[in-house]
Amino acid sequence: MEMDLPQLYRQVAFLPKRDANIVLKEFCINNKWRENAYIADFGSGDGSTTTNILQKYLPISYKKIIGCDKSARMVEFANENYGTDKIEFIMWDITEELPQPLRGAFDHAFSSYTLQRIQEQTFGKDYQSIR
Numbered sequence: 001m002e003m004d005l006p007q008l009y010r011q012v013a014f015l016p017k018r019d020a021n022i023v024l025k026e027f028c029i030n031n032k033w034r035e036n037a038y039i040a041d042f043g044s045g046d047g048s049t050t051t052n053i054l055q056k057y058l059p060i061s062y063k064k065i066i067g068c069d070k071s072a073r074m075v076e077f078a079n080e081n082y083g084t085d086k087i088e089f090i091m092w093d094i095t096e097e098l099p100q101p102l103r104g105a106f107d108h109a110f111s112s113y114t115l116q117r118i119q120e121q122t123f124g125k126d127y128q129s130i131r
């Protein structure tokens, strides 16, 4: 199922937010975030989980979150509603080659309710690009 109705998605996406909170709480017990980190959010959708959930678990020193989504409508909505100087949303299908702005340019990768939607799970050598 294609998913590119950001306004509708925002109204119904309570389960991803609940589960992202659970996962991030557990992850944050060991405080694994780097200082001055760049974080990629794969399949960021309407941007509300990125901003309202992921962001609140990051150390204040974080430099930037880059949300990536293959849907132009999701990316446009996310930038309009949640874009800031520290949160940017770009179009990228994560089964495709990593785009230049992300190469070697992020410390952590987060993803919520997206990877299970991807049939081709054999991601390539680009994933060595995490700093």
Ligand SMILES: C[S@@+](CC[C@H](N)C(=O)[O-])C[C@H]1O[C@@H](n2cnc3c(N)ncnc32)[C@H](O)[C@@H]1O
Pocket (backbone or CB within 6 Å): 003, 004, 013, 016, 017, 042, 043, 044, 045, 046, 048, 049, 068, 069, 070, 071, 074, 092, 093, 094, 095, 111, 112, 113, 114, 117, 118
């Ligand atoms: C269920 S939404 C999750 C949105 C957000 N992460 C959340 O937790 O609320 C799944 C998102 O993954 C995106 N998506 C699906 N396949 C993708 C792919 N191959 N590359 C990038 N984004 C993808 C969809 O466009 C959609 O916005």
